Amino acid sequence: MTVELLPDLVLCVLLLVVAWSALFASTRRDAMALFVAFGMIVALVWARLGAPDLALAEAAIGAGLTGVLLLRAARKLPVSSARRFDYRRHLGALTFIVVAVSGFAVSIILPSPADITANNIDSPVAAAMSDSGVSHQVTAVLLNFRAWDTFLELLVLLFAITGLRQLFPIEKESLEPARTWQLLVSWTRTLVPLLLLVGGYLLWRGSSGPGGAFQAGALLAAGCVMLRITGMLPPLHWSSFAVRGSVCAGTLLFLCTAVLTHSLGAGWLDYPEAHAGTLILMIETLATLSIAIILTLLVAGERKDLCS
Amino acid sequence: MNDALLSLVTPLVAALIVLTGPAMTPRRASVVVLLGSALSFAAALLALQTVTASGATQTLNLGGWEDGLAIRLRLSPLSALLLAFTALIHLLAGLYARFSRFASGDDFWVLSAFLHTALAALWLSADLFNLYITLELIGLAAVAMVALSGPKAYQAAADYLLLSLAASMIYLLGVVFLYSEYHTLDVMQLASVSADSARTRLALALITAGLMLKGALWPLHLWLPAAHAGAPAAVSALLSAVVVKGPLFILWLVWTEVAPADLAREVGPMVATAGMIALVAGGWAAMRSPYIKVLVAYSTVAQLGYALMALGLLMSWQIPQMHIALWLFVIAHGLAKASLFMAAGEMQGTLGTRRLTGLRGATQTVPIAMFAFAVAGGSLIGLPPSGGFLAKWVLLEPILSQPQNWPWAFGILLGTLVSAAYIFRVVVLAFDRATINPPDTRPHLMGHWLALLPALIVWGMALLGEQLIGLLAGGGV
Amino acid sequence: MTPGTLVDILSWTLMAAGICFYLTGALGLLRFSDFYCRLHAVTKTDTLGLGFLALGLAIASGSLHTACYIFLIYLIAMASAAVNGQLLARYKLEQEQSKDDS
């Protein structure tokens, strides 16, 4: 029994230790670095728990882009002095967690561990897969059964970027121009095509296997961020229609399909059987484009991108 | 149902037009967004009319899939009324922002249209995870709007966003525990299947904690004054009038439909007591705050106490009057608070001071804004014939019918006195003729009159009190 | 000694070697005082460790298809480790030079 549980145990201990130190690290930069490591371990745990889509997404979004965000923030922040080891805080945290987890275990798990892990009802998704237009269940749920969630999802990204535009009120002298090393430029030149290739593959693969709009978008965003940082990509001026158009492309298309399916088809977001697959692919492509641009602006957007 | 979705989509289309439109100056953006709000208001009224005529709540499975799978939208008389209410508040706040000098930055229009869409999505949704995303949308839009008023509000906006994210995570955890037991996220299916088990209790506790933190309900309200006071006038009007009511709607939805009845009856008194304490604590804090907009923000916390008490009593007694009282409060408070914040913003801008002492002699320097403040304050206190009085009357009726419930009536009495205290604290200062604080700039009358408009509407609510009560009597299901 | 157990023994030994190299790398990271030594320790040993690990896994997987996958992954990992090492060292050097002359 324990041998079979060993890998999970190792991962869990690793997860908790890294999370703990990410929170209570001595300096702020250590905390950020450890949090990126935490993101990687979470991706591993999810892969272990049989969720390849999520492992991909977590690695690309959670560890990748959040890592870039944090490290760019670290560059702007002054080096904070190391905090003395505060055993009181650690003790408090330990008791808080032990009490909560044991309470949860006693009240929820112990009385009936069986029905916690019972898998009596198989999800209705399998039955409705036949006329969903795609063969991979997660993508079917995301883009067909719960398409309204994904539409609001794209809105969340749109809200975030509109919100970000408020944070550059005053014309400040921009950071000193990042002098780029030739090594970095050549490395970007090799890596970005690869990212584009993998992103495209993930997008196409989404309909039949793990992958999809969000993971592909994240990878493309990573590529754009590298280009943007090394200065090879000119600033994405918000005033140009291309940038604004692509930012709203995903939402606009989703909205049009919703309205069209209502007026012409059977009902809101009720895709016609024959074209469900192609419609989903179209929506996914434009969604990937929007996600890539928005994530790039979120991570590497400066005043000259967003406000000029 | 189509009108309701039209009322949801119109502001979104307006926002997208403003975002992608060529050479979109703030003036042109305001016209597009105001048109969007007006259209959305008309569509909401149409939806209200159809749903009350047919009498039954309409549901729509998005995408045509069967119940367990698809996200289900629901249009009940209550949600139609809330749609109309949100559109009206956005119209009023938009008009005010359009003509007043102190309203907001230029991106106000896109964000207010987005906020309107998110709220409409929340009122219509009957799926717990979908409600999580709409909560997140509202949180992001609200934070972005608080940040509109420049760098001095960033700290408050950051705290607001952090707490709102934490609250959403706690809410999501609760939803997941419910899903793990009943395998459905749809509110109506949950209503028929939910039982009183340990996991359901934990889930409901988590959901309630998350929503109370997000909706600034009493014990978890500390982030609200800084955020609402820091925001520009039109934004704080929107925040206090409508945004804070989203989590309250979900709390009501969860405790009256998803939770089993006897569990709700057990928790009811606690919620009502929290409401009563909120009434007094919020009022006491408002009385002691030296800043105008912080006073108005704390009065939001206090007035939410009324709504919380109505919800608590609805849960423990399961009678329709409490349902009517709860939603009358929400609407009356929304309109009154919108006018109060706009008037406070105008006075603060014209007299050039954030402190209360700067209001001396306001009846001479900024008469119309002060009149708007007093009239809106009158509805908050619940003076007849205002909307606040209507709601308080409907709340008092069932409480006073049995002597053993009279302590709640005492709570309401205390709440009324406390709210009278902090409203008239401002009004009395305004009548001071000895040391008048001269205005910095010439008062901009258009802004003052627009600040007065919602207050007059809330006082006119008494005329259509019967229809409102008849509409809400359907029990909201 | 059936071929199966031979493959197992071989892959396990290779993986064990890989893990040893990782351990030495980690030890180097902790023990060395200077930035450049620690950087040196980490990049060198991790790449080598990864190589052994990849080889062991490729043999254990038994199918050529996955072996090629693993080899491709190894290539990219090696390239990125080398570039990162270079960039970190160069950045550190420039920081020290700017500190000396300022």
Added chain:
Amino acid sequence: MILVQMMRWTSLLPVLIILSSLIPALLIFATPENAARRRTILNLGGIVIKLCLVLLMLLGVSQGLRFRFEVDFLPGASLVLQGDALSLQFVTLSSILWLATTIYAIGYLQKSQLKSRFFGYFSLCVSATVGIALSGNLITFLLFFELLTLATFPLVVHRGTDAALKAGRLYLVYTLSGGTLLLMGVALLHSITGTSDFIPGGYVSGAVEENRFALMAAFALMIVGLGVKAALFPLHGWLPRAMVAPAPVSALLHAVAVVKAGAFGIIRVVYDVFGVETGIALGLTPVLMLAAAFTILYGSIQALRQTDIKRRLAFSTVSQVSYITLGVAMAGPTAAIGAVVHLVHQGLMKITLFFCAGNMAETLGIHRIQEMDGLGKRMPLTMSAFTVGALGMIGVPPIAGFFSKWYLGLGALESGNDAMLAVLIGSSILNAMYFMPLIYRGWFAQPPTAGWPEDNFKKSRFETHWMMLLPPLFTALLSLLAGIFAGSLASPLGWTEFIISQEFAL
């Protein structure tokens, strides 16, 4: 439903009476400060229209017509305006006195600023008072009761000095908490018996058996809520301090509108909501009687101790208004006549006294009683009006005050509580003790050798501005006529007998 009623003039009239002072109020708010002529026209026009409408209604009621207007407001409780005999008496009283006070106020505020704001709130307050008089059920009464508080507050703090603001805050604390208690009482009663119109004899008798305790609680809440405005003993604190307001404000508000609204409310609650029998059955009226009696004595004793004229008049109002509560609480027909007629007489006499006090303060700067020596020589007309008012308050015939005290005494004997007769006599003696010195100083003492503190209006033909002199004389004459022609039907006493005959169905 509303439109149908608009057709019939009998239901339109009550609304018109209220609008006749509401619309001028809004127009006056809008008139600029210097348009004095337009403001005066609006004021006087409003009064004349209102008086004609009231006259029309008086004729209608005496011929037995019913005036009723209804618009639905709350579930089970609609806003009702109706003109029955009792409400008409109060409406006529407040309209006539509003005429006198407006003329007085125009003269009084000649040189001060913010006149538009003052007269706007002034007519708003009168429309609230008329609304209280015409209200047909408890909900409408509560509505106008709260509006009266909001309309009178700006008048109390009109001067805007710190003292005025302090008095205003105190006024608000008392009246708003009173209003909330009244709201609780009305809501409690509504939950027990539902809201029906005011019916002579009350509509609560049916529910006495099972929720006896709740009815007593409702009665107590309502009486305390109304008691604040009727200045019953523990709740009277705001009245003396509100004297800091300008003279016309203290004249109309604290002699007629606010205080009388409280007393009128008590009359409505005891007679038309609970009814006399239920009042006795629940054992409530004796408690009220004791409170009223104590307030009468307390008010008179406090008045004795005051040195400032207006504060002495304020405390005398506190005790005089409790005469009305006393009469109502004694639950006999004659006592009721005494109470209701005292409502009118006290209004006429007290307003005369306030006008004269205002004249003295404005013309000669006299505020304290010692400064009144030899006033008769300098301002004979004002002093004679003051004397008529003071003697009337003491109860000297033929001035109106005597009749109400006479009926109250008779009622006390008739309903068997002789102690109340002793209280009435005691308070009359106290009245004499605190009014006689003023009259003596005015007529018989020597004017101050160093001259009066101020001496303006020297150039005007009369002793002071004619618009400040005419109203006190007019009201003094009225109180005399009300006394002399007490027997005829046209007088307040005659009309009260008509009311009480309906009330007690004799």
Added chain:
Amino acid sequence: MSSLAANSIILYLLVAVALVMLGLYGLLVLKDPIRRLIAINIMGSGTFLTMIAFARRQDPPDPILHALVVTGLVVAISATAFALRLILAARESREAAASGSTEAEDE
């Protein structure tokens, strides 16, 4: 990859709850906004871990929960990015306001 043994799902559930509680504690105790943001992200990972652990109770794992986690992830990244930029802007405006004073150490 058959459905994991029951008690490994329980193990992951316990760890997930521990992560949520750790994040909540961090949010309550820490004062530095960036660390509080990290705490919230840890809480988010904990919640998503519960979802995936519950999804793992059946074979193949429940796709609805996986879709929810994907949606949750994107919400988390956009909110975190906006929160981080907001915190940095707040810090800059505070420093601009208190320009010249030593960098207030708000650990």
